[in-house]
Amino acid sequence: MGTVPGRRRTAGRREAKEQKGSVGGAARTTSARGRRRRLGPDNGEVAGPYVTFLGLPPDLNPPDSARAAILPLPYDLTTSYQPGARRGPLAILEASTHLELYDEELGVETWEAVGVATLPPVVPDTRGPAWALARIEQAAREIVQAGTLLASLGGEHSVTAPLVRAVRSRHPEVGVLQLDAHADLRDTFEGSPDNHACVMRRLLDAGVPLAQVGVRSLTGEEMELIRRRGIATVFAREAVGQPVEAWIGRVVAALPEEVYITVDLDALDPAIMPATGTPEPGGLDWYRTLEILRRVAEAKRIVGFDVVELAPLPGLVAPDFLAAKLVYKLLAYTFLLNR
Numbered sequence: 001m002g003t004v005p006g007r008r009r010t011a012g013r014r015e016a017k018e019q020k021g022s023v024g025g026a027a028r029t030t031s032a033r034g035r036r037r038r039l040g041p042d043n044g045e046v047a048g049p050y051v052t053f054l055g056l057p058p059d060l061n062p063p064d065s066a067r068a069a070i071l072p073l074p075y076d077l078t079t080s081y082q083p084g085a086r087r088g089p090l091a092i093l094e095a096s097t098h099l100e101l102y103d104e105e106l107g108v109e110t111w112e113a114v115g116v117a118t119l120p121p122v123v124p125d126t127r128g129p130a131w132a133l134a135r136i137e138q139a140a141r142e143i144v145q146a147g148t149l150l151a152s153l154g155g156e157h158s159v160t161a162p163l164v165r166a167v168r169s170r171h172p173e174v175g176v177l178q179l180d181a182h183a184d185l186r187d188t189f190e191g192s193p194d195n196h197a198c199v200m201r202r203l204l205d206a207g208v209p210l211a212q213v214g215v216r217s218l219t220g221e222e223m224e225l226i227r228r229r230g231i232a233t234v235f236a237r238e239a240v241g242q243p244v245e246a247w248i249g250r251v252v253a254a255l256p257e258e259v260y261i262t263v264d265l266d267a268l269d270p271a272i273m274p275a276t277g278t279p280e281p282g283g284l285d286w287y288r289t290l291e292i293l294r295r296v297a298e299a300k301r302i303v304g305f306d307v308v309e310l311a312p313l314p315g316l317v318a319p320d321f322l323a324a325k326l327v328y329k330l331l332a333y334t335f336l337l338n339r
């Protein structure tokens, strides 16, 4: 082709910006509500420069007028097997700058229809998991309270507990859809209740309605808990082997009107998603994953989501790109399919 991908993308962004200037309206409709607080460097300790989602220039989607905020969470203090999820957010952001901005499924320029700001990452230090998760919750609360959709990039799965707590401060009745290879319902693991393997247990104990899809690795105790509490868990064998139509009704029925979605990338088949802390054989393919998310977005109101557990593999960018595209699809489904 003779084009340098980086340059081509840059040109694309400039084009988008010019187009936006001539239309001059889409972004202002949200800021016109006048109720948004300024979001930005106060949320973290790093004020930039950093890579933005889609490579959008910050002035194109300023934090105080965007409807969605990307919150990078480079956190992996309790990873048990392959570490590296702390590098997930940056890999997703970098891959996202190469995404095509047009959504061929919905026929829309998602970024323009939504307004997407990228916030500074919440960077953990050596004070440990409890402190880091409290910082994450604080940053998330500011976004949620401003009425902006919280779209977080992990980082290991334990970040979901403080993120959902933050979302509950505005949406107390929210339920959680979890795509995951693991149940994550242990009470404690390796000495900590804040371990990634315990994240859904923390939410369950807090009374949050749960639905799980793609589970194929858990303990007998977790299985017993699922039975006893009547959790809507669609195991991978069924989620992959049966048509979505056969079981999605159970998922939809278990969830309230408002839903937070957490995607642990190990829910996907490691053939297409090998870059996770604990890759489990079997799992969802790309289109099955999208179908699940689309069906839930059509039936419910999505009030926040995260995509977690990307532990980038040097030299293999396909998983990073998959994760970035999944985030972009989730933004599209959240804002463009909801009733």
Ligand SMILES: [Mn+2]
Pocket (backbone or CB within 6 Å): 157, 180, 181, 182, 184, 196, 264
């Ligand atoms: Mn998980």
